[in-house]
Amino acid sequence: xxxxxxxxxxxxxxxxxxGAVFMIGPLLWMLSTSFKDKQDVFALPPVxxxxxxxxxxxxxxxxxxxxxxxxxxxxxxxxxxxxVGTFTSSLAAFxxxxxxxxxxxxxxxxxxxSLMIPYPAVMIPQFFMFSxxxxxxxLLPLIVPGLFGNIVMIFFLRQYLxxxxxxxxxxxxxxxxxxxxxxxxxxxxxxxxAVAAQLILWFMGIWNDYLSPIIYLNSPEKQTxxxxxxxxxxxxxxxxxxxxxxxxxxxxxxxxxxxxxxxQKQIIxxxxxxxxxx
Amino acid sequence: MxxxxxxxxxxxxxxxxFILPPLLGxxxxxxxxxxxxxxGSFTDWDxxxxxxxxxxxxxKDLWSDELFHKALFNTLFMMLGIPIGITLALLLALGLxxxxxxxxxxxxxxxxxxxxxxAAVSIMWNWAYNGDYGLVNQFLDLFGISGPNWMANKYTxxxxxxxMAVWKGLGYTMLLYLAALQSVSRSYYExxxxxxxxxxxxxxxxxxxxxxxxxxxxxxxxxxxGSQIFTxxxxxxxxxxxxxxxxxxxxxxxxxxxxxFQMGYASAMAVFLGVFIFVVTLIQFRMNExxxxxxx
Numbered sequence: 080x081x082x083x084x085x086x087x088x089x090x091x092x093x094x095x096x097x098g099a100v101f102m103i104g105p106l107l108w109m110l111s112t113s114f115k116d117k118q119d120v121f122a123l124p125p126v127x128x129x130x131x132x133x134x135x136x137x138x139x140x141x142x143x144x145x146x147x148x149x150x151x152x153x154x155x156x157x158x159x160x161x162x163v164g165t166f167t168s169s170l171a172a173f174x175x176x177x178x179x180x181x182x183x184x185x186x187x188x189x190x191x192x193s194l195m196i197p198y199p200a201v202m203i204p205q206f207f208m209f210s211x212x213x214x215x216x217x218l219l220p221l222i223v224p225g226l227f228g229n230i231v232m233i234f235f236l237r238q239y240l241x242x243x244x245x246x247x248x249x250x251x252x253x254x255x256x257x258x259x260x261x262x263x264x265x266x267x268x269x270x271x272x273a274v275a276a277q278l279i280l281w282f283m284g285i286w287n288d289y290l291s292p293i294i295y296l297n298s299p300e301k302q303t304x305x306x307x308x309x310x311x312x313x314x315x316x317x318x319x320x321x322x323x324x325x326x327x328x329x330x331x332x333x334x335x336x337x338x339x340x341x342x343q344k345q346i347i348x349x350x351x352x353x354x355x356x357x
Numbered sequence: 358m359x360x361x362x363x364x365x366x367x368x369x370x371x372x373x374x375f376i377l378p379p380l381l382g383x384x385x386x387x388x389x390x391x392x393x394x395x396x397g398s399f400t401d402w403d404x405x406x407x408x409x410x411x412x413x414x415x416x417k418d419l420w421s422d423e424l425f426h427k428a429l430f431n432t433l434f435m436m437l438g439i440p441i442g443i444t445l446a447l448l449l450a451l452g453l454x455x456x457x458x459x460x461x462x463x464x465x466x467x468x469x470x471x472x473x474x475x476a477a478v479s480i481m482w483n484w485a486y487n488g489d490y491g492l493v494n495q496f497l498d499l500f501g502i503s504g505p506n507w508m509a510n511k512y513t514x515x516x517x518x519x520x521m522a523v524w525k526g527l528g529y530t531m532l533l534y535l536a537a538l539q540s541v542s543r544s545y546y547e548x549x550x551x552x553x554x555x556x557x558x559x560x561x562x563x564x565x566x567x568x569x570x571x572x573x574x575x576x577x578x579x580x581x582x583g584s585q586i587f588t589x590x591x592x593x594x595x596x597x598x599x600x601x602x603x604x605x606x607x608x609x610x611x612x613x614x615x616x617x618f619q620m621g622y623a624s625a626m627a628v629f630l631g632v633f634i635f636v637v638t639l640i641q642f643r644m645n646e647x648x649x650x651x652x653x
Contacts, residue, residue: 091452092459098449099466102524106469108492109481121490124498167378179365180372186380193387195638197585199607200631203614203624204390204397207404227382252364258371287474289588290607294615305476309592312480321484328477339472343465346472350529351536 113137113326120321136326143323144314145299146330149307152296156218156303157285160225165278167228169270172236173262177248187237190230198290206294220295221303225285232277235349239273240266276349279342283335304331391631398628402621415625425626427601428609431515432584435605438519438526439579443572445523446530451564453531454538464535468528475525479592482521483508486593493517508593511602518589518603530575537571538564570645577641581634587611606630 108127112120113136115129140146174180175187209220243266251261267274292303299310311327339346398415400408419425449467453460470478485492488506497504507517541564549559587607590598597604597612604612606626614623 088455088457091455092457095449095452095457095459095463099463102470102527103466105478105481105485105492105524106473108485112484123490123495125492125495171376171379174372174375178368178372178375180369183372183376186376190379190383193383195581195635196387196391197581197630197634199585199587199610200394200627201387201390203610203620203627204393205386206615207620208390224382224386226378227386228379230379230383233379258368258375262375283472287476289476289591290611293591294611305474308474308480309476312483312592313595316483324480324484328474328480331477332473335472335474336469339469340465343468347464347468347532350532 109325110329113322113329115322120319133322136322137330139323140311140327140330144307144311144327145302146304146307146327148300149302149304150330152218152301153286153304156221157282159222160285161278161282163226164229164281165232165274167226168232168277169236169267169274170262171228172233172240172270173266175233176237176240177243177245177261177266178258191234194230202291202294209295215295216297216301217295218301221285221288221291229277229281232281235277235352236270236273239270243269272345273349276342276345279338279346280349283338286335394624394627394631397621397624400621402624404618404620408621411621415622416629418622419625419629424601424604425606425609428604428606431601431603432586432605434515435519435522435586436580436583438522439576439583441519442523442526442530442579443575446527446575447534447568449527449531450534450538451560453535464528464532467531470525471528473525475588476592478521478525479589482517483593486517508603509599511599514594514598514603518593521589522583522586526579533571533575534568537568541567573641573645577637580637584630584634584637 108125111127111129114132114134115126116133119126119129175183205220205224206215209215212219214220214223247265248261251265256265287305288303289305289309292306293309296302296306299307302310308324308327308331312324315321315324397408399410399412401411401414402408453463457463486507488494488504488509491504491507493507494504505513507513545563545567546559549555549563554562585607586605590603590605590608591611594603597608607630610623610626610630613619613626
């Protein structure tokens with residue numbers, strides 16, 4: 080029995096390993112291409128380990144396109160939105176979960192059902208709203224809506240808050256604590272791990288977003304990182320400078336990869352919970 | 358009594374105040390634009406001049422617009438990736454759930470494509486699908502298969518995008534299944550084993566029904582996400598692909614709205630998309646309701 084089990088385990092392990100090669104292979108190939116010279120890029124059969132490693136594309140990308148301003152713009156948007164938006168979202172989640180006021184559940188349901196409305200269905204009027212304000216080709220259309228909060232996050236935190244006993248909050252209420260203090264010094268510390276996980280997921284979503292930036296941003300120096308690397312592709316693919324394109328793409332996904340590896344436990348847990356409860 | 362009433366009134370005010378930002382956000386950035394979209398879909402709105410009401414004109418045009426049909430067909434065709442992804446992810450999750458060594462490492466490796474920027478991986482896959490030097494054809498060469506120029510052929514461009522989409526989303530689906538599997542109590546399997554059922558039987562009668570809510574969740578979110586597919590096409594086939602074979606609905610909306618300034622027409626498509634998603638979600642809720650009756 081145990082030996083049979085060991086055999087099945089080994090088979091499964093090998094299959095998972097083969098799968099893992101397929102998952103990570105293309106990304107490793109991308110990484111390896113970014114270090115190649117011209118001959119190696121077009122070598123048949125493919126060269127996996129460049130000889131020698133060329134690091135010059137990683138210095139060239141910074142002058143070949145507005146990569147640095149792309150990173151800066153992406154950071155400005157993602158940091159502002161997630162910090163302010165997390166505050167408004169967690170405050171709302173606290174209110175939805177722990178305070179009593181009329182119409183609460185109806186409003187919550189309205190918010191939830193709005194999740195069904197896809198972004199493409201509202202993007203055209205949104206574009207005109209922001210163009211009337213003169214916000215086209217600025218970062219504002221990408222920042223301002225997020226400051227009002229994120230419904231997915233509100234939903235998730237509200238669920239999470241249901242496990243926080245009401246008694247703690249009632250007791251503090253009787254002690255005369257203000258409602259904002261109830262949130263800031265009692266609730267928020269309790270839900271910090273959930274907030275952190277949601278914040279990271281949201282940050283990644285904004286960092287990797289492509290559709291809304293492409294609608295609003297035209298000038299190269301205003302564009303987010305994703306647009307910058309897409310333009311790299313459009314420009315340098317004709318010149319078949321694949322090492323340069325791959326180097327730029329590696330730069331675009333490296334920050335999220337690092338964040339993921341550092342917070343992988345929280346991210347994986349948060350995703351798993353939202354799926355099972357959803 | 359008086360203070361209690363006062364306390365409640367205060368709570369009412371603060372409770373409402375705290376949800377005001379997301380509520381305003383919803384009204385300004387979702388509900389108002391949505392109503393405007395619906396209104397715009399009945400007009401000849403071009404973004405500059407007057408909006409003239411033309412009734413169902415745009416929808417009639419959609420009915421006979423060949424490019425729209427293509428985009429719609431392409432979008433639906435791409436959803437073939439959903440059952441493929443679900444099957445693979447469930448198999449992977451079942452494998453991982455047996456506690457083989459390196460589970461954590463596998464979870465991380467399979468999840469890396471999920472967190473990777475779609476723009477970056479689109480660029481990478483585009484190069485991998487290159488007919489002469491791409492990784493995919495070089496891999497096929499090992500088996501003596503000479504692959505096509507994937508992105509330039511109208512028959513292979515969609516399968517190519519499906520493979521990429523499955524690769525990108527597999528880790529996420531696998532993770533959801535793994536979480537669901539871990540919440541299935543061991544005692545069910547032990548009881549089944551006592552009854553002489555194991556292997557496929559216990560999978561079919563225990564595992565599959567137990568993960569059904571997750572399967573529904575994945576199907577619905579994947580249909581909603583799949584119907585909004587855009588980035589891949591925009592980067593990999595900026596003109597819509599060979600004979601428009603890789604253009605999606607959102608790609609066409611985007612082209613019409615911000616390329617041709619046919620805002621009314623694009624709004625009609627956007628409304629169509631919204632209704633489609635609404636119906637899918639509604640069906641999901643109905644099925645879920647039925648499911649919970651079954652359990653009771």
